[in-house]
Amino acid sequence: MIEIKNVVKSFDGFHALDGTNITVPDGSIYGLVGPNGAGKSTVIRHITGIYRETSGEVLVDGEPIYENPAKKALVASIPDDWFYFSSATIRDMMKFYRGFYPAFDMDRYEKFKEVFTIPEKSAIRRLSKGMQKQAAFWLAMCCRPKYLILDEPVDGLDPVMRRQVWSLMMADVEEYGTTVLVSSHNLRELEDVCDHVGIMSKGKVLLERSLSDLQENIVKMQVVWNSEDTPALPEGLQVLHTSHVGRVYTYIIRGRAEDIKGRMALLSPLMMEALPLSLEEIFIYELGGEQYAVKEIIL
């Protein structure tokens, strides 16, 4: 389990993290999302033991991670800006990683030669961005981590390789109960792979839920009312957003679809449909309340 308890991190008085609380259960795939500058990468650098928290606690596997080699050996990460030694080949980097990760799997390293398209003899730094990312996956997956921390993991990978690496990671999650924490802006992709989601904004976690819980507790209602004017909605419905095109009204409402349908039915609409929201829509509506929305600017 990864636990981040009330962590504050300040850089010269600026609070990059401002009382962040995150819990990543074992064996889950946790998606960390949020607008630019929300603090996602800062959280990741705490979990990998790079940053020391100003206050609060960062626990990995039950112990503070900072300066804790035994627990760090369980964590592999692919940062957003990876590093390879100049003129190091994948083989050289493998030897480097092998020195730090006791569980390093050589069989796996050999097998991955078939998966990844990296020439073993060339210096990684001279390869393309996508190739360098592939190398990062190759090395990280061979460390047999209990916790895999990924910052914008599949950026720069081609569609085949994307699917390939997700598929490899999913196999590890099922087989060995690997815990994955992934930060990404590709919500469409996160929706397929994550079971838990945390939405961050301005150094805080706005909400943290299982994905199914999240999707079942917010619903998009499309309604056509019987009368010309719109009736007032039942009391106590938490409406996040209302819009209409012609006579079709769209409401984003917090709550379970059946309950809301039941209550709306009392107003006898002409037509009513409850639609599930995609993660992208949830993200937009949840943050919309935080004064963060697409602004209509005329240029």
Place this chain on the structure above:
Amino acid sequence: MLTLNYRDSRPIYEQIKDGLRKLIVTGALRPDEKLPSVRAMATDLAINPNTIHRAYGELESEGYIYSVPGKGSFAAPVQAPLEIRRMELFQKIRELIVELRYLGVSDEEMIALVKEGEAK
């Protein structure tokens, strides 16, 4: 064996459920035939194994599949149609009927359609 439609608004676990259910009721998966393992399906579709566990769990409680510990999940022998599913399908037909009436299809034509389905 299954394909996911990423433009579908249904959550993925429901797509898996519907897909497997279809395979079972059409006989593409015979009674007592083994379903793909969670691992195989997760790597094949590149989706979260927990999602598949959930879909399998719900199909099991609905009676479409059964699982044998250590062996995997299997298609259940076909029983009397389940009440919940019947209601769901009836609702769909009702919606279709409303639309067909709007298009001017007479009741006789619709009944003929039902009979036609029976004859097959």
